[in-house]
Amino acid sequence: MEMEKLVSLCKRRGFIFQSSEVYGGLESTWDYGPLGVELKRNVKEAWWRSVVYERNDMEGLDAAILMHPSVWVASGHVDGFADLMVDCKGCKKRFRLDHLKEKKCPDCGGELTEPRKFNLMFKTQVGSLEDTASSIYLRPETAQGIFVNFENVLTTSRRKLPFGIAQTGKAFRNEVTTGNFTFRSREFEQMEIEYFVKPGTDEEWYKKWIQDRFDWYISLGIKKENLKLRPHAKDELAHYAKACTDIEYLFPMGWSELEGIANRTDFDLKQHAASSGKDLSYFDEATKERFVPYVIEPSGGVDRAVLAFLVDSYREEMVRNDKRVVLGLHKALAPIKVAVLPLLKNRPEIVEMALKIKQGFGKSFKAVYDDTASIGRLYRRQDETGTPFCVTVDVESLSDKKVTVRDRDTMQQDRVGVDKLKEYLDGKLKEGGF
Numbered sequence: 001m002e003m004e005k006l007v008s009l010c011k012r013r014g015f016i017f018q019s020s021e022v023y024g025g026l027e028s029t030w031d032y033g034p035l036g037v038e039l040k041r042n043v044k045e046a047w048w049r050s051v052v053y054e055r056n057d058m059e060g061l062d063a064a065i066l067m068h069p070s071v072w073v074a075s076g077h078v079d080g081f082a083d084l085m086v087d088c089k090g091c092k093k094r095f096r097l098d099h100l101k102e103k104k105c106p107d108c109g110g111e112l113t114e115p116r117k118f119n120l121m122f123k124t125q126v127g128s129l130e131d132t133a134s135s136i137y138l139r140p141e142t143a144q145g146i147f148v149n150f151e152n153v154l155t156t157s158r159r160k161l162p163f164g165i166a167q168t169g170k171a172f173r174n175e176v177t178t179g180n181f182t183f184r185s186r187e188f189e190q191m192e193i194e195y196f197v198k199p200g201t202d203e204e205w206y207k208k209w210i211q212d213r214f215d216w217y218i219s220l221g222i223k224k225e226n227l228k229l230r231p232h233a234k235d236e237l238a239h240y241a242k243a244c245t246d247i248e249y250l251f252p253m254g255w256s257e258l259e260g261i262a263n264r265t266d267f268d269l270k271q272h273a274a275s276s277g278k279d280l281s282y283f284d285e286a287t288k289e290r291f292v293p294y295v296i297e298p299s300g301g302v303d304r305a306v307l308a309f310l311v312d313s314y315r316e317e318m319v320r321n322d323k324r325v326v327l328g329l330h331k332a333l334a335p336i337k338v339a340v341l342p343l344l345k346n347r348p349e350i351v352e353m354a355l356k357i358k359q360g361f362g363k364s365f366k367a368v369y370d371d372t373a374s375i376g377r378l379y380r381r382q383d384e385t386g387t388p389f390c391v392t393v394d395v396e397s398l399s400d401k402k403v404t405v406r407d408r409d410t411m412q413q414d415r416v417g418v419d420k421l422k423e424y425l426d427g428k429l430k431e432g433g434f
C-alpha cells in the first residue's frame with residue numbers, strides 16, 4: 001500500500017493531523033485526533049496488559065521526562081548519542097551517513113561534506129538563568145528513568161530476580177532526517193521494558209523476550225509474513241549491547257524497525273552506580289551472592305506500532321461494483337467498538353431509541369451515534385474507521401424491540417433483541433480478544 005493513502009485516510013477520518021497545521025505545520029511532529037488518540041490508547045493498554053497484568057514478574061513505572069543531567073553523562077548519551085551526518089554541497093540537504101548507499105547525494109547526485117557528529121538530544125534550560133549549570137535534556141529514551149529507579153522499585157515491591165519494569169512515555173530526538181509519516185519523528189512515544197536477570201541466564205531471557213514480543217504483534221492481528229526478526233551484526237551493536245535483535249515490519253517504504261530487543265548486560269546499572277556513588281547491586285538470598293543484574297530491554301515505539309497496525313489492517317475491496325475501504329483493526333484496538341445508526345433521522349422515536357442504546361454502552365466501551373448521512377454512507381464511514389459493529393435502529397425496531405447488527409468484516413447482519421444486545425456485543429468483542 002502507498003503511505004499517501006494512509007496519510008489521507010488518517011487526516012480525513014481524524015486519526016492523525018500534522019502538528020500546528022494552521023501555521024503551516026511543524027515538520028515531523030504529529031497530533032493524534034479523536035480516533036487516533038483512542039487507537040494509541042488501545043495499543044498502549046494492550047501492551048500494558050500483556051507485559052504487566054498477564055505476567056507475574058513485572059511492575060510498572062512512570063518516570064519524569066526531565067532528569068538530572070548526570071544521568072545522560074553516565075548513560076553515554078552526552079558523548080555518544082549522535083548520528084554521523086553529511087550535507088550535500090549542491091542542494092544543501094542533510095542525510096544520515098548510515099542511511100546512504102553511495103557516497104553522493106541520493107537526491108541530486110551532488111558531492112557530500114565530510115561526516116560530522118550530530119547529538120540527537122534536545123537541550124533546554126531549567127530555571128531562569130541561561131548558564132550551562134542549568135542545562136538539561138529532554139529524555140531521548142524512557143529507559144534511563146527505569147535504571148535510576150531500579151533500587152526504588154526493587155525494595156518497595158520486594159521483588160526477586162528475575163523481574164522487570166515497564167514504562168510508556170514520550171521521548172525526544174532531534175533526528176537528522178525524519179519522514180515516512182509518523183515512523184520517524186522528533187517527539188514520539190516509547191513502550192519500554194528493562195528486565196533484570198542473573199548474569200548467565202541473560203541469553204535465555206533474551207531469546208524468550210524476542211519470541212514474546214514477536215508474538216504480541218501477531219496476537220493483535222499483524223500478518224506473520226509482514227513481520228521478521230533481524231539480529232544485529234557485531235559491528236552494528238551499540239557500545240553497551242552484547243546482542244540486539246530488531247522486530248521489523250514491512251512498512252510501505254520497506255522493512256524497518258518496529259521494536260528492538262537488546263541484551264544491555266550490566267552496563268547501565270554499573271554506570272549509574274559509579275556515577276552516583278549508590279550501590280545498585282543485588283543480593284541473592286538463595287545463593288548468598290551479590291552481583292549487578294544483567295538487563296534485557298524490549299524497546300518499542302508506540303507511534304510505529306500504531307502505524308504498523310494501520311498499514312496492516314488497511315484493505316480495499318469491491319462490493320457490488322462499489323469500492324469499500326476497510327480498516328480491519330483487531331477488536332481490542334479499534335477506536336470505536338460500536339456505532340449506533342438510526343435508519344430514519346426524521347423519526348424522533350427512532351432517534352431516541354438509538355441514542356438510548358448508545359448511552360447504555362458508555363461504561364463498557366467507546367460507542368458513537370451518527371445520523372449525518374444515509375445508512376450506506378454511514379456503514380462505509382465506520383468501515384474506514386475500523387468499527388467492528390454497527391447497530392441500526394429502524395421502524396420495525398419500535399414495535400419488535402430488535403435492531404440490526406452488522407459485522408464490519410463479513411457484512412453479515414443479525415437481528416438482535418435490544419435486551420440481549422449488550423450481551424451479544426460483549427460476546428463478539430470478547431471473541432476478538434477485547
Ligand code: ATP
Pocket residue numbers: 141173175182183184185186187188189190257258259260299300301302303304
Ligand atoms: P532507528 O535506527 O530507526 O533510528 P533506533 O534503533 O535508534 O531507531 P531505539 O533507540 O532502539 O531506536 O528506540 C527504540 C524504539 O523507539 C524503536 O524501535 C522505535 O520503535 C522507537 N523510535 C526510536 N526513534 C524514533 C523516532 N524518531 N520516531 C518514532 N519512533 C522512534
